[in-house]
Amino acid sequence: MIDNSLATTGVIRSPSPGQQVLPVSSSSLTNSSKGFINEFFEWFGDLGVFFWRVVRAAVTPPFEFRELVRQLDEIGSKSLPLVALAGAATGVVLSLEARYSLTRFGAKSLLPAAIVFSVIHETGPIITGLVVSGRVGAGIGAELASMKVTEQIDAIEASAVNPYRLLAATRILACILMLPLLTLAGDACGLFMGWVAQALVEPLSLHQFISTGFNGASFNDFLPPTFKTAVFGLIIGLIACFQGMRTQGGAAGVGRAATNSVVLSSLFVILADVVLVKLILIFFP
């Protein structure tokens, strides 16, 4: 029997007595990889269709202003403390690390500029994106998934209300609008705490820190990195709504949707950041 299975399944090494043989045929491997590839492209296809429906719903009346305002509060105001805290912590860490490195290379005078440019160019936007994808992505994913499995989304549709407009468009738009504002708040907290961390070691006024740090900075240093987070907002909102509204399978499905929303939105935020940084360097040198 073992010989036969070896012949048919492609297991090369003979098993020791009592060792269990896991039959892995080449055809089943091919089938599973085909299945994975199919699922991969199907996911992107479904995401594209979902995005198109949301865009179409978002640009046609009736507009759901009241729900949009509620989502702006839910996504923006309620994420603010977390973003501020993350920004502040990043500012402190940057200040400590940069001081150590720059002092070693005799460039301590560049410390304010190093903190300012690091925060507004990269750490502020990406930290904000990741914090929001964790908090908001999980929240949207779980909320919509729960509504889906309890037929509340069907009930909305049965009430002749477009769920893509009411649930998805409002949340995605709120993410797009709030991410740059949250980034500004995160940047401000990061810079302030960066100054505090430096001032505790070596006396330096805030005015001096700001004027030295922003010396030579232009709008090109400030605006594109801040507004690229609108793309992060689109990614977070879109993926979280998509994962939530396609959920199946009860409580387990809700948990899966929340996890997938966070994992996928964080992953795509990082990937988008790579592309956006390159584009910003090309168009705003």
Next chain:
Amino acid sequence: MSMNTIEQVATQTAIDQGKAEEDGGASVVSVEDLHKSFGSQPVLNGISLTVKRGETLAVLGRSGTGKSVLLRLVIGLEKPDSGSVRIHGQDIAGLALDQLGAIRMKMGFLFQHAALYDSLTVEQNVAFPLQHHKKKMSKSEQRDRVHDLLAEVGMESGFAKMPADISGGMQKRVGLARALALEPDILLLDEPTAGLDPISSAEIDDLILKLQAEHHMASIVVTHDLHSAKAIADRLALLNEGTVVIEGSFEELQKSDIEFVREFLRHS
């Protein structure tokens, strides 16, 4: 789709409805040769049914025979593989979401588990369709209408409670009030008495009968409760393996020689 298009669809629906009624008792809901599968699993295999204004059709059958799927197809929550669903003469199969919306405004749907919005109070749940479709109504008019609807389904208090804080029977009543909010002329009820005690079931049946008498709607009631179906329906359709085994009055079902019908009646 723009609001103009929604209005055009709504107007066309009203014209079709008018024509149908001029024809003399034409079907409000007409399902023809409906097929639906989920993956490789066929659920409906050529269902044809009609419901006229003021008539109540009860769809009976064992669990998993596609009764709820049939209702979801009628309101357009699912797309059929083939066949047609006509509401006031208009085939809804190829319509976009917003076009369907214009037709759904004339339909009320009570879900099996009520499907109340769990983040909204009882009052807000019933007000939901009004807030979205009766924007010309003032807040106080909307509130009065919601209170009237809740009174109509036998709820005089507890308007500020959350759905999780009320019983299953109460949730069904609230769901029914929400389904009636836009004054539909088609009412779809998915297992209205499922999971309720006999007294609550009888109360829901009485309520449905009262609403039918008052509003004169075309209704489709999906149930596996033969007693409930007998009490509220004019006609019954028994489904098995995705097809209609028999359609007629309760007496016609009782007289049937079909083995499945006899077995179903024996165990009900």
